[in-house]
Amino acid sequence: MNSNPSHTLLKGGTLLLHEEHGRVIPRKADLLIRDDRIARIDDDIQPPAASKIIDCAGHLISPGFIDTHRHLWQTQQKGLHCDQILLDYYHSGNLASSHYEPNDAFCGVLGSCMEAIDAGTTTVVDHAHVNYSFNHKMDNFKKLAKEQPFGPNGRVRLGFAMDTMFVQAKVLRDAFIEAREHGAQLLTSHLTKLSMMDNMPSAVTTLHDNGLLGSDTLLSHANNITKEELLWIEVAGAHLSSTPMSELQMGHGHPICLEADFLPLSSIGTDSNSINTSSIPVQANTALQITRARQMAKNITDGTWDGSIGPRAEDAFNLGTVLGARAIGLGDEIGSLTVGKKADIVIFQGQSPTMVLASDRDPVAAIILHSSVRDVQTVIVDGIIRKENGSLCPIVVPTDVTQHAETSSSRNEVLEWKDVANLLSDSRLRLEAVKSEIYEEDAARNGLIRSFLEAMAGNLS
Template identity: 35%
Template sequence: MSSLLRGGTAVRNKASKLLRGGTVLVHGERDHVSPQLADILIEGDRISKIDASIPVPAGCHVIDCTDKVISPGFVDTHRHIWQSPLKGFFGDTALFPYLAIVIAAGMELKAEDMFWANLAGSLESIDAGTTTTLDHAHMNWSKDHSPSAIAGTISSGIRSIFGYTPVSIVASTKPKIEFSPEPLPSWIMAIFEQLATSQPLNDSGSRVQLGFGFDFYHLPKDVVLGVFQKVKSLGTRIITSHFIQNFVKDSERLPSLLKSYDLLQKGIVLSHGGGANSEDVKLLSDANCFISATPNTELAMAVGPPVCFRKDLPGIDRVCSLGVDCHSATSSSMVNEMRMALQTARGIESEAHIQSGIWPREVTHTTSHAFNLGTIQGARALRMEHDIGSIEVGKKADLVIFDALSPAMIGVAQRDPVMAIVLHSTIRDVNTVLVDGEVRKENGKLRPVKGTEWNENSGFSETDQDIHWQEVADRILAMQKRLVSKTPRPLLLQIEDHVREVFGHKPSTSKI
């Protein structure tokens, strides 16, 4: 048995929920966050009332939030959700070796693996308090990989924009590595159109939406323009691309290229911004486009320093959001990214203080600034600020409930709950997570989810299958075991050298 999906969830009536007696983090003017002791009433998938004391409606499910902090769900604007099977490969890896492993994974991971990979990555996100992701899905190795991955994402219960992405596909490994000579085979756009017109992705209210990822700017201008025109004609509101200057050696700066093509428009999200300058930031700001900074992986893979809060990039705070990027290489915690962004910027500024011998009385950037990068700024980047990113009547009930009495949070949560989250919390402190009004994590444990399947004729539908985390974990470990056995070091080095050559770089054995 299966049921039609609408809005990304099975058609059913949701019981109202009352979050009682929590410290609610409410955004006000100029994004100032004020803690308020209040109740929150959720009806369906939206917040219907916030008040000091709300009577319990008949049939309402009450969640006791005494000694809890209620935060907006975190918004991750750059993630490769499929990479759960690659965890453990990248902790000490620079950018090009990372790319080699990703490409090698594409030679081994099957379409059916993508269901479990995206389900795992999405559940790990929810566990950490992330309720929305922009998934730069660069695992589109066949016509079946993306539908399978989307089914996994829908099953998880997360809110997501699935950035369907054309990728380079290995055509042969002997006598040497060769990519397919056709970067955009006909099935790429055909499958995208099929997905865009299928249930529930064709529903503007769907919890999972279809976006587009694109990094093939080496193609002729008319081809790039044709791709953008096609995806926009199918209702795509978000297009994302990687932006690391000189990744392709001597290439034009991506914001300038997009501007010259008349493509730098609202809905463009560029990840990283490594090597960005003040002119790049101005172009993005003028077009109301955003950068997604991912401080942990940028620092680890030599594509930093992160752009957040940089004095040499005037206006960057207005166009900056945060992402985790590769949870295969770092924690899935958006709090971790807030913390790293804030402290890295403070560290860069401290060098000037030391050199001048002038010690400031106050820091330039605060924990509230970092908190906003992972909440309301992420919502703006994804053009969803009217629905998510802050706690407000009428907005989606995407909420994270923290334990204010945990060993990590005690004391600071009572004085400054935003500071408690940004500087003191861990994933352990995420007690409960709601997405679209549904409880997805409760009392520190992920809830089981319903499976989703894809049918070319009818779209996505919910099955009767209950999936628990243990089954997901077993599948991921089995995939990882296969990958380890099928990706010997000589093959990875061969792929890395070929990728370096393609992007105009010499083979290198140097360390960071």
């Protein structure tokens, strides 16, 4: 609930502070929050009157994590995709949006946001493809553009997500130009290159050829792009988002975010909580170890020896903090514990069975290689405590939202996590009932394969 005092003092913890070039310097100090901003960092801060004081002795204080690619609406599909590749996900997951009603979307997004907060994520880029049609999407986008930004302190900002696959060049150009004219702060698209699409132009090629790449462009995945395509991205000032766990499962290829040529342009996301964990540290750890393994495997294949480990834990940590902020154009607002920036902060338990000793020796390694969601003690978003003492705080659903969602309707409603879990369960049961009446799995999969083959044939001709 939003009853935070104007000042919150984090007392006696180990702060993970960034230097100019991304080096992380642990420092035992106090941090003072005033409203939604970091007001002061010092060795011993005396609390202003009526401050909330959080004892952080033995704890690690990190910037909040930034998830730069996520489909928030898909919570109701959790557990569905464990043994599926991308082709299966397209029809069982992506196209399931056709069964969604507004209340289902509300529940899915709410559940996903709370799960992200539970894991220490404070900023999410929502690639929202729960849409009925292109025209419906654009009409709604224009309406929202006039009303942005949303929430206290402009907490929700408008972006634009559109994929290039199967889209005519003129439609794509018009949509991107219109999105920019209406104030979209970030434009994002999947950059997925699979063998089944090998003869189709990639998203980066399509955007480059149509003059649409820019510093406001975020491309997701990018596992198999060419050196020429990477150069286009660099010259345009665009950025990449890697989602390691889903990419490894779904057949995209190896995550590229920690490879030397890609790291400066990269960030990290979770893709969907229906597929894998919402923990950015776990995603970053996955990318770290698979990149190291690939380097070692190349040495074995080449019969060479390289004494270096490859990317460092600090590189992985930065993907979810300073690099993530830079990728979405918010480097001056979030991503590091800096006076004047947003108070988006995660406090890790430093003395749990998983974190003990590691948190003293190397706090960054403790978070990336040892931590779990259990170790996330407190999460502060925009100066508001959203998780405290290891538990999610209740949330307030405003009246204008409850009128569109099947909660209470006529008043602001306070929801605890158990209430949200019940809403999600009811929504999932409704969606499964609808799906069972109209959906045949094999027919959907075969139809999707046929449409891909037809599109590829059309492109070749």
